[in-house]
Amino acid sequence: MQYMYRKIYFLLFTLFTGSIFYSFGQEVKKIETNSIVINNSTPTEDWEESLVSGNGAQGVMVYGHPLRESIVLNHEKLWIPGQSVYPDVPNIVPGLNKARELAKQSKWKEANRMLWRSFCKGNVDMFSTEDLSRPGPRLNYNSVHPGHKLNIRIDELGSIVNYNRSLELNSGEITTSWEDFRGKFEKSVFVSRPDNVIVTRVKCDGLSFGASINIKDIDGWKPEDIRKPLIEHGEQELYYKTSYVRLHGLPEPDGYHSLSRVITKGGNIQVKSDRLIVSDVNEIIVITRLDYLPVASKPERQALSISLSDLPASYEALYNRHTVIQAEMMNRCSLNLGGNNGAGKTTDEILFDAKSNGPSPEFLELLFAVGRYAFIASSGDLPPALMGIWGNTWTPNWWGHYTNDSNLNLAVASGSVTNLPEMMESYFSWIESLYPDWKRNAAQLYGADGYMAAIAHGWRHGIALGGWNEWIGGAGWLGSYFYEHYQFTDDKEFLKKRVIPLFENIVSFYEGAMKDMEMPDGKFLVWPGCSVENAPADIRRYGEQGAPNATHELAVMKYSFNVLIDGYRTLGINEERIPELEAFISKIPEYMINDVGALAEWSHPDMNEQYNNNHNSHLWPLYPGTEITPWKSSPKLIKACKIAIRERNRVIVDTNRCGHGIMHLGYMGARLNDPKMAWRTLDVIARNDLIYNSFVSSHNSLHHTFNLDASLSLPGLMAEMCVTSAPGRLALLSGLPLEKLPHGEIKGILARKGIKINKMVWDRKTGTINMNLTSVNNQEVIICSRLELTDLKANTKARKENDEWLVRLPKNKNVRLTIKFKE
Numbered sequence: 001m002q003y004m005y006r007k008i009y010f011l012l013f014t015l016f017t018g019s020i021f022y023s024f025g026q027e028v029k030k031i032e033t034n035s036i037v038i039n040n041s042t043p044t045e046d047w048e049e050s051l052v053s054g055n056g057a058q059g060v061m062v063y064g065h066p067l068r069e070s071i072v073l074n075h076e077k078l079w080i081p082g083q084s085v086y087p088d089v090p091n092i093v094p095g096l097n098k099a100r101e102l103a104k105q106s107k108w109k110e111a112n113r114m115l116w117r118s119f120c121k122g123n124v125d126m127f128s129t130e131d132l133s134r135p136g137p138r139l140n141y142n143s144v145h146p147g148h149k150l151n152i153r154i155d156e157l158g159s160i161v162n163y164n165r166s167l168e169l170n171s172g173e174i175t176t177s178w179e180d181f182r183g184k185f186e187k188s189v190f191v192s193r194p195d196n197v198i199v200t201r202v203k204c205d206g207l208s209f210g211a212s213i214n215i216k217d218i219d220g221w222k223p224e225d226i227r228k229p230l231i232e233h234g235e236q237e238l239y240y241k242t243s244y245v246r247l248h249g250l251p252e253p254d255g256y257h258s259l260s261r262v263i264t265k266g267g268n269i270q271v272k273s274d275r276l277i278v279s280d281v282n283e284i285i286v287i288t289r290l291d292y293l294p295v296a297s298k299p300e301r302q303a304l305s306i307s308l309s310d311l312p313a314s315y316e317a318l319y320n321r322h323t324v325i326q327a328e329m330m331n332r333c334s335l336n337l338g339g340n341n342g343a344g345k346t347t348d349e350i351l352f353d354a355k356s357n358g359p360s361p362e363f364l365e366l367l368f369a370v371g372r373y374a375f376i377a378s379s380g381d382l383p384p385a386l387m388g389i390w391g392n393t394w395t396p397n398w399w400g401h402y403t404n405d406s407n408l409n410l411a412v413a414s415g416s417v418t419n420l421p422e423m424m425e426s427y428f429s430w431i432e433s434l435y436p437d438w439k440r441n442a443a444q445l446y447g448a449d450g451y452m453a454a455i456a457h458g459w460r461h462g463i464a465l466g467g468w469n470e471w472i473g474g475a476g477w478l479g480s481y482f483y484e485h486y487q488f489t490d491d492k493e494f495l496k497k498r499v500i501p502l503f504e505n506i507v508s509f510y511e512g513a514m515k516d517m518e519m520p521d522g523k524f525l526v527w528p529g530c531s532v533e534n535a536p537a538d539i540r541r542y543g544e545q546g547a548p549n550a551t552h553e554l555a556v557m558k559y560s561f562n563v564l565i566d567g568y569r570t571l572g573i574n575e576e577r578i579p580e581l582e583a584f585i586s587k588i589p590e591y592m593i594n595d596v597g598a599l600a601e602w603s604h605p606d607m608n609e610q611y612n613n614n615h616n617s618h619l620w621p622l623y624p625g626t627e628i629t630p631w632k633s634s635p636k637l638i639k640a641c642k643i644a645i646r647e648r649n650r651v652i653v654d655t656n657r658c659g660h661g662i663m664h665l666g667y668m669g670a671r672l673n674d675p676k677m678a679w680r681t682l683d684v685i686a687r688n689d690l691i692y693n694s695f696v697s698s699h700n701s702l703h704h705t706f707n708l709d710a711s712l713s714l715p716g717l718m719a720e721m722c723v724t725s726a727p728g729r730l731a732l733l734s735g736l737p738l739e740k741l742p743h744g745e746i747k748g749i750l751a752r753k754g755i756k757i758n759k760m761v762w763d764r765k766t767g768t769i770n771m772n773l774t775s776v777n778n779q780e781v782i783i784c785s786r787l788e789l790t791d792l793k794a795n796t797k798a799r800k801e802n803d804e805w806l807v808r809l810p811k812n813k814n815v816r817l818t819i820k821f822k823e
Contacts, residue, residue: 028316033327035170036341036369040693042348043163047072047392048706051165051694053172055191055322056380056426058290059389060198062189066163066178067154071189071200072218073147076382076389077292078256079401079458080225082140086249087463089440090122093447096528100517103527103548106606112546115528119469139465142248142458144385144400146218146392147258147290148229148240152202155210157181167694169373170327171319182207188315191377192322196289197308201315203283211284213262214275215240220394226255233276235269236262237305238286243296248460255296260288261308285315329376333418333748335368335718337361337741347693354686359679361741363686364718370695371715372418374708375411379423382430382459384411388696388708397705403456404474405532406615406660409624410709412481413667414716416488419750424485428498431478434462435505438475448512451475451505455532470528472513473617475506476556480624483563487727490754490776495567503564510557511584523589529553531601534613549589549604552617559625561585591621593636598644611647614658616665619644623667626726630673631784642672653680657688657701659710663717670720670735673786678721678735685710718746722760725751732785738764738823753779755809769819775809783807783819791820 043065044050050061050072059074095118102111123139158181165176173190183206191198202211215231215238229242243255262269267281278284287308293300312318339361342350347366354363378388386400386407402408415424438451441464445452453474454464464471479502486495514524531550561581568574592600594609601609601618621627622641630638645668652661662681669677685691688701690710699707721735723746730751742764749757754776761770767790775781783792783805792798795816797808809815 028314028320030316031320031323033168033170033323035168035327035330036366037166037168038342038347038366038370038695039164039166039345040347041164042693043069043165044693048698048703049693050390050392051167051174052374052377052388052390052696053167053174053189053191054377054389055172055193055196056376056378056389056423057196058191058198059377060174060189060191061390061392062165062174062176066160066176066185066187067156069152069176069187071150071152071198072390072392073150073198073258073288073290074390075147075256075290075292076378076380076385077459078147079142079144079460080394081244081246081248081254081460082142082458084247084249087139087461087465088126089444089464089469090119090126091444092118092122093444094118096446100527104519104525108546108548108606112528115470115546119466123466141399141401141456141465142460143394144387144391144396144458145221145225145394147256148218149216150198150200150238150260150286150288151212151214151216152187152200152284152286153212154185154202157209169369170330171323172326172373172377173319173323182209185209190319190322192318193325194321195311195318197311197318198288198290199315199318200286200288201283208267208280208282210267210277210279210281212275212277213284213286214238215258215260218392218394222394225394227253231274233271233274235271235276238262238276239301241296241301243293250295253296255293256291257293257296257300257304258288258290259301259304259308260286261305262286263313285313287311287313287318326376329420329422330369330373332420333372333715334746335365335715336745336747337365338743339363339365341365341369347695351691351693354691355689356687359682359686359740361744364682364741366695367685367691367711367714368718371414371711371713372420374696375414375420375423375712375715378708379420379426381426383408383423383427384708384712385459386699386707386709388712391706397699397707398456399458401456401458404453404478405455405471405617406664407707407709409477409481410660410663410713413624413713414719416481416485417719417750418715419748419756421485421489424481428482428485430459431482432498432502437462439505442509442512445470446472446509446513448509448515449505450507450509450512451502452509452513453478470530471532472510472526472529473532473550473553473556473620475509476503476560477620477624479503479506479563480556480559483567484624487752488750488754492571496571499563500567500571500573503560503567506560507564507581510560514584514587518587522587524587526550526553526557526589531615532617533615534601534610534617536602536607537610547602547604547607549602549607550618551591551599551601551603552620554588554591554603555621555625555627558585558588559621559627591637593640596643596647597640598647599637599640601644609647612651613648614652614656614661616645616648616652616661616668619648619664619668623664623671629671629726631729631731638672641668642674645669645677653684657684657690659685659690659697659699659707662690663710663713666717667713667720670717670724673731673734675721675735675737675786678717679737679740681717685714719749722746723749723751723757725753725755727753728779729782729784730755732760732769732783732787732789732819733762733821734786736762738762753777753781755781758814764823767821769817769821771815771817771819773809773815773817774813775811775815778811779809781807781809783817785821787821787823789819789821793818 666681
């Protein structure tokens with residue numbers, strides 16, 4: 001009865017006063033999304049177990065007791081500058097030339113000492129000691145940090161029952177629900193793409209409630225990093241603003257600010273020092289925008305306030321116009337293994353089962369879906385960093401930065417194949433912004449023209465700060481995703497305007513860097529360089545540039561020249577240069593096979609192996625490169641790759657259980673037609689606590705370090721296990737163990753040379769694969785598999801040659817295939 005009287009009073013009050021937050025009679029209903037929802041029945045005080053949402057620029061992490069839940073606000077551009085000057089790289093060319101003469105005499109340690117001392121002295125000469133992080137020396141990295149917390153503390157009344165927290169993937173809406181004496185509560189938050197705001201709502205379907213609302217710093221910031229924040233609480237607005245201390249070469253400090261607009265249904269609001277006190281309300285809506293400020297001193301608050309005031313004060317209206325955009329991206333691609341995406345189960349239950357029994361269909365389906373979701377949520381002006389756009393610490397491991405020798409690479413590995421070109425554009429445009437710094441690296445470190453990438457940095461620059469500073473395989477590796485995108489889309493305009501100019505500069509660098517490095521045998525001595533984050537044991541203590549002919553760098557060098565040759569031929573341009581490019585390739589040293597039969601990490605007889613490492617970049621020509629494949633490489637080379645993987649497995653899989661290393665090995669298994677190897681990757685991830693309750697990943701087992709490498713790259717791995725593609729070739733189910741996944745369906749993935757696999761369904765029991773394909777051009781494609789393909793029926797021309805099928809794909813026509821197979 002009391003509940004009924006309160007409802008009648010509220011209606012009468014709003015009719016006469018007009019205080020309802022949205023016009024009476026104009027109620028908007030939330031659209032139905034038919035979305036995948038992950039559910040968890042246990043609250044957490046661990047921020048790494050937060051549910052996450054984002055629109056690429058802004059992100060939120062939600063965790064804590066339901067009445068005292070914290071919403072951590074993040075932004076992709078919140079990075080502490082490492083120093084006041086814009087970073088630069090010293091000119092070490094004179095020292096390099098002397099060191100190279102020692103390297104040609106195989107005096108590796110002496111050469112490496114000279115090289116490193118030249119780099120350190122150059123930094124000291126360029127910068128004052130207060131801008132150097134330690135004797136060595138090198139400049140500081142930029143470091144990722146959180147924004148602040150938005151706290152909505154609800155008054156307690158009675159025991160809490162029926163608790164649940166959930167994440168709806170098609171909208172990114174995080175909802176915490178529970179019941180107490182007053183009725184059922186829901187606290188929901190999502191991050192809008194079209195309106196670029198964080199929208200939070202608390203509502204109760206029973207009695208009214210009270211709450212306090214405030215914004216609060218996250219503990220751990222240092223006065224040498226940021227200035228003391230300005231925090232203001234008004235009746236309708238909460239404001240936060242601060243600036244960085246170090247300038248990073250800017251004339252004025254940059255910084256960030258946020259403004260929250262508070263709207264209530266009924267009740268009263270009072271300002272009490274550092275918070276708002278809200279009483280007798282049925283609903284609270286908070287609309288927030290967290291913005292990076294290129295110039296922190298500019299008065300931006302009024303413009304921010306006006307822009308928020310112009311938005312509808314309706315949670316449903318904001319939700320609907322955001323969700324139609326995000327749902328379309330999510331629904332382009334899906335994986336169904338019969339697990340119904342874990343419907344009816346909590347993530348606790350799914351993860352416990354996976355830890356005990358290995359990957360279940362619902363475990364893999366959710367990893368696939370959440371991996372794409374997290375990529376969408378953390379791709380804005382910038383691509384995802386080590387933690388995506390999230391985090392709740394001022395001291396993240398590895399500064400939370402962009403690590404370009406595995407981590408960023410895996411972060412974008414699923415983007416093209418699972419049809420997310422908008423997210424890949426975040427990567428492409430940011431990489432292109434680094435070109436001036438890449439040019440500076442090449443000139444100062446090698447005296448060469450063209451581009452040379454740094455191994456790690458923040459978003460503001462691409463200067464090589466030291467530590468593996470002679471990484472000559474970086475630009476080609478990072479550029480490979482440009483060329484891969486062209487292959488998946490067959491977009492020749494993209495090839496012409498963005499791929500070719502990039503690789504012309506990469507090739508120009510190699511041509512300059514290898515000048516005077518041809519040895520008597522007619523092959524280059526590729527030094528200095530590095531097999532990323534590794535070195536032979538007897539050289540490692542002198543730095544990691546000292547090992548010649550790193551297989552990874554030979555592979556990337558060869559790849560880069562071949563991309564340019566293929567691009568010139570495809571576009572019919574600069575073909576007179578092709579013989580010159582091919583002549584350069586002939587001087588690149590051949591890969592070596594070591595004394596245990598493995599592909600050697602350094603293709604030089606002086607170098608010994610160092611297997612104790614989480615990286616496996618010497619297998620780059622297998623993955624992410626496409627040089628080594630079962631259908632064109634020698635059995636001896638394929639065997640050497642498998643032995644190299646076996647040796648690395650002992651460290652990456654059996655001991656360290658490092659997420660990025662595990663994922664690389666899984667991709668390699670799919671490429672090698674080895675479903676047991678690919679499955680072992682998934683099994684290790686499932687059984688060793690590499691996945692949080694949010695279904696995003698950690699860097700190592702036992703939930704060690706919030707890090708998105710594994711989760712962002714897993715959709716691409718599952719796609720490759722289903723279909724591995726090369727131009728003119730589709731290899732079906734070559735990495736998929738049918739004894740584990742006997743039936744399934746994958747929709748919307750792309751294959752090289754502009755093919756879209758609208759749908760592929762497989763069934764082990766009937767020995768059938770059904771496919772629906774479209775191609776952006778007329779082409780003939782080979783259909784093959786590790787399985788025996790006994791029959792193929794198509795609504796287009798098809799014929800069998802040896803153990804493979806050739807199928808004609810007319811431009812923009814649906815092609816339907818029914819394929820019979822035997823194991």
